[in-house]
Amino acid sequence: EVQLVESGGGLVQPGGSLRLSCAASGFTFSSYWMHWVRQAPGMGLVGVSRINSDGSSTSYADSVKGRFTISRDNAKNTLYLQMNSLRAEDTAVYYCVREDIEVEPASIDQYYYYYYMDVWGKGTTVTVSS
């Protein structure tokens, strides 16, 4: 069964740090881009960070840039999110998400690459409060 299981959430004081982990199983982890997506209480979905399949390329939302670091260990099938200098506005459920791709021919030698988030973990809750 394809599965993502997050851990590491909890209550932390403003300015503190947490490290989230996401254990992947049931698929070839090293073949997929991975994301962290968060959802503040009663709010919508926000993409936090993304990492490519071998970990050589990462990107971040402006709101977390310089404070959060995404990484992965393909040998351990695990995705991480190191969160430093946490703020109250970082309070949210954090989801670990797999991104798959469908390739569609556009013309000779050209293709469309359609990305979509097809597997989600159940989420881990981070609460930043004094």
Next chain:
Amino acid sequence: DIQMTQSPSSLSASIGDRVTITCRASQSISRYLNWYQQKPGKAPKLLIYAASSLQSGVPSRFSGSGSGTDFTLTINILQPEDFATYYCQQSYTTPRTFGQGTKVEI
């Protein structure tokens, strides 16, 4: 970042209704548009990718259309299990951005 705007933010519907949700991108994103369903306390679930492709296992009453900046999610013959919040998301570029959500209520 590409901004995604959904309308309406919420709607009331009845079992058997046809429901339409729209999503507009702040710039052209071709067909790089996905739709997700989220129920309270649960993770989102992929419904539609590449604007109109139905994800495996998703009922055929769900359909998507559009390209460029304007997209639509349609639910034909609304079922009890369809009452949820729906999000569009662009995958044209990073960061991936989501619409604010449309809550479908009874």
